[in-house]
Amino acid sequence: MSESMVQVTNVTKIYERGTQQVEVLHGLTLQIPRGDFVALMGPSGSGKTTLLNLIGGLDQPTSGEVWVGGSRIDRMPSGQLAAWRARNVGFVFQFYNLIPVLTAEGNVELPLLLTKLSAAQRRKNAAVALQVVGLADRAGHKPSELSGGQEQRVAIARALVSDPQILVCDEPTGDLDRKTADDILGLLQVLNRDHGKTIVMVTHDPKAAEFARRTLHLEKGQLLEQSAA
Amino acid sequence: MLRQILAVTGINIRAIPQRWTSSLVIVIGLAGVVAVFTALLAMAGGFENTLRATGRNDAAIVMRGGSDAELNSVLDRASDDLIEQAAGIRTGTDGRPEASAEMMIIAELMRKDDARPGVSGANVTVRGVEPAGFALRPQLKIVAGRTFTPGLRELIVGSGLVRQFQGTGVGQTVRMRGTDWTIVGIFAAGDSHDSEMWTDINVARTTFNRTGSSSVLVALEGPDGLDRLKASLAGDPRLTVDVVRERDYFIGQTRQFRQNIGVLAGVVTIIMGLGAAFAALNSMYAAVAARGKEIATLRALGFGGAPVAVSVLIESLLLALIGGVLGALVAYLLFNDLTVSTMGQSFTQVVFDFKVTPQLVQRGLVIAVVIGMVGGLLPAVRAARLPVTTGLREL
Ligand SMILES: Nc1ncnc2c1ncn2[C@@H]1O[C@H](COP(=O)(O)OP(=O)(O)OP(=O)(O)O)[C@@H](O)[C@H]1O
Ligand SMILES: [Mg+2]
Numbered sequence: 001m002s003e004s005m006v007q008v009t010n011v012t013k014i015y016e017r018g019t020q021q022v023e024v025l026h027g028l029t030l031q032i033p034r035g036d037f038v039a040l041m042g043p044s045g046s047g048k049t050t051l052l053n054l055i056g057g058l059d060q061p062t063s064g065e066v067w068v069g070g071s072r073i074d075r076m077p078s079g080q081l082a083a084w085r086a087r088n089v090g091f092v093f094q095f096y097n098l099i100p101v102l103t104a105e106g107n108v109e110l111p112l113l114l115t116k117l118s119a120a121q122r123r124k125n126a127a128v129a130l131q132v133v134g135l136a137d138r139a140g141h142k143p144s145e146l147s148g149g150q151e152q153r154v155a156i157a158r159a160l161v162s163d164p165q166i167l168v169c170d171e172p173t174g175d176l177d178r179k180t181a182d183d184i185l186g187l188l189q190v191l192n193r194d195h196g197k198t199i200v201m202v203t204h205d206p207k208a209a210e211f212a213r214r215t216l217h218l219e220k221g222q223l224l225e226q227s228a229a
Numbered sequence: 230m231l232r233q234i235l236a237v238t239g240i241n242i243r244a245i246p247q248r249w250t251s252s253l254v255i256v257i258g259l260a261g262v263v264a265v266f267t268a269l270l271a272m273a274g275g276f277e278n279t280l281r282a283t284g285r286n287d288a289a290i291v292m293r294g295g296s297d298a299e300l301n302s303v304l305d306r307a308s309d310d311l312i313e314q315a316a317g318i319r320t321g322t323d324g325r326p327e328a329s330a331e332m333m334i335i336a337e338l339m340r341k342d343d344a345r346p347g348v349s350g351a352n353v354t355v356r357g358v359e360p361a362g363f364a365l366r367p368q369l370k371i372v373a374g375r376t377f378t379p380g381l382r383e384l385i386v387g388s389g390l391v392r393q394f395q396g397t398g399v400g401q402t403v404r405m406r407g408t409d410w411t412i413v414g415i416f417a418a419g420d421s422h423d424s425e426m427w428t429d430i431n432v433a434r435t436t437f438n439r440t441g442s443s444s445v446l447v448a449l450e451g452p453d454g455l456d457r458l459k460a461s462l463a464g465d466p467r468l469t470v471d472v473v474r475e476r477d478y479f480i481g482q483t484r485q486f487r488q489n490i491g492v493l494a495g496v497v498t499i500i501m502g503l504g505a506a507f508a509a510l511n512s513m514y515a516a517v518a519a520r521g522k523e524i525a526t527l528r529a530l531g532f533g534g535a536p537v538a539v540s541v542l543i544e545s546l547l548l549a550l551i552g553g554v555l556g557a558l559v560a561y562l563l564f565n566d567l568t569v570s571t572m573g574q575s576f577t578q579v580v581f582d583f584k585v586t587p588q589l590v591q592r593g594l595v596i597a598v599v600i601g602m603v604g605g606l607l608p609a610v611r612a613a614r615l616p617v618t619t620g621l622r623e624l
Contacts, residue, residue: 049622058529058618058621059616059617079533082528082531083531085529085530085531086531087531091530093526093621095624097526099240099523100244100247101240101243102240102243110236110530111530111531114233114531114532
């Protein structure tokens with residue numbers, strides 16, 4: 001297994017919009033070591049989400065190679081890719097994306113339905129994950145009964161529960177106030193520092209980026225200088 | 230895989246209350262299809278039951294050649310006598326051939342639901358019979374009053390007819406073609422005779438100025454009775470008659486009607502079914518669209534496309550099945566054992582009950598499931614094919 005957690009090499013992503021072709025990433029190369037916490041910044045439309053989706057295995061590049069956690073995923077068949085995501089990646093979204101009809105615990109348990117764990121074991125792991133994010137007492141609440149910050153914590157617990165190597169976060173604090181955002185970012189820091197999770201986080205917020213170990217700037221589909229935080 | 234299907238299906242179904250209007254479209258659409266389908270075939274089935282119960286295998290109807298219904302047949306008095314003396318006819322307890330010359334007369338009666346005065350009534354059959362007519366129909370029982378007295382203008386009335394027409398109770402008077410008749414009894418036979426009024430054929434002959442009859446009903450002697458009767462009648466140059474086994478006669482009378490109902494049920498079901506299928510399709514597309522982000526999230530977490538598709542299909546089937554059960558229930562509650570009368574092929578009223586049978590309900594539910602399947606399939610495929618990244622971009 002290589003030293004780097006993420007190795008993106010000469011990646012191009014072209015979207016087809018009707019007859020038009022839009023090249024969003026132009027021969028982008030990026031390496032993220034294991035245990036890193038990277039903030040990805042850049043103007044709207046610069047391709048941040050596109051890049052993140054490639055790293056998380058939600059999408060595949062038009063050309064170039066994507067290696068994550070020792071697996072090459074840029075040409076992986078979609079079924080295999082889904083199974084790979086379930087084992088290796090935790091996703092955190094700007095709008096939490098919790099399932100409204102499920103309780104916090106039910107949401108956190110979802111990824112475990114893809115494992116061979118027993119119901120009791122699933123329940124236990126979900127409880128542990130909720131404890132890590134400080135929401136053990138809200139296990140039975142539905143998303144509609146939680147605040148935005150609490151919802152995002154549940155989402156982070158869901159991302160953690162199957163113990164992935166990497167967390168992929170697209171503007172995780174974009175919908176939260178300063179104070180709540182700082183709490184969430186602090187939590188991500190803890191997960192990075194104490195639990196050894198590699199984190200890639202897209203953000204528009206320079207203050208949020210300060211929580212990361214380093215910040216990458218994406219502009220018009222290309223990486224600018226790398227600055228250490 | 231099964232675990233994924235169960236989980237996604239559970240999520241879908243628990244979310245139904247949040248979009249119950251579009252789910253209701255499927256339920257109601259299918260309820261309508263199944264209710265109409267079941268009701269139409271319950272009607273055909275009930276009608277068939279009633280006529281199937283009419284007529285024996287060991288009796289035959291003799292009519293004038295070429296007339297396919299008793300009402301169209303006319304036999305003169307001489308023919309009546311010749312027919313009753315033919316071979317193949319069983320001898321009754323009185324030592325005479327067990328045969329009844331019968332005359333059919335059409336009378337007009339007011340239906341109970343036509344309360345307005347001056348409205349023209351509906352046609353009912355008056356059957357004039359000979360005494361053997363009762364022996365030939367042992368299932369016929371007097372349930373109220375008494376039987377008619379030969380020689381008097383008295384009528385006994387079928388129980389089905391009593392339920393449907395005004396002024397047909399015991400003791401009441403019915404006016405037919407300018408003559409008054411007293412109803413002295415009510416009979417029940419459990420077959421199409423329940424829609425008739427009976428009297429003495431001789432009284433009918435004199436009152437209505439006729440001589441012969443419409444048909445002669447005879448009991449057949451032995452298994453080859455029909456063949457012997459046919460041969461005997463065909464061998465007599467004075468007679469031109471048709472001989473039909475009694476049961477075959479009644480079944481034949483309704484063939485056209487049953488076919489029409491079958492075609493009608495088919496056409497109506499197909500038209501309504503198409504409508505319901507499109508409504509289901511539309512609703513399920515809407516459901517899938519409304520859940521785009523949720524589906525994308527599940528896919529991002531690693532759920533497969535197949536469980537997502539299957540769960541959409543299950544939801545559609547479930548809603549369709551609920552609608553189907555509801556429709557069958559409505560048909561059962563509204564129509565089962567409902568007594569109606571209709572124009573028989575011989576232009577008289579036949580009273581019968583709708584029968585909502587388990588087989589009908591089963592067929593209705595199969596139709597519901599098929600429509601649910603058709604309506605859910607394409608949306609299911611779309612749900613599975615939805616690109617994850619596109620779904621995630623939805624707000
Ligand atoms: N599925 C798609 N089809 C066509 N074009 C797309 C698609 N997805 C993204 N794009 C385009 O690619 C470009 C980059 O989009 P992307 O979402 O990666 O930007 P972003 O940096 O995440 O922006 P934001 O900060 O607004 O989220 C945009 O111009 C966008 O319109
Ligand atoms: Mg973005």
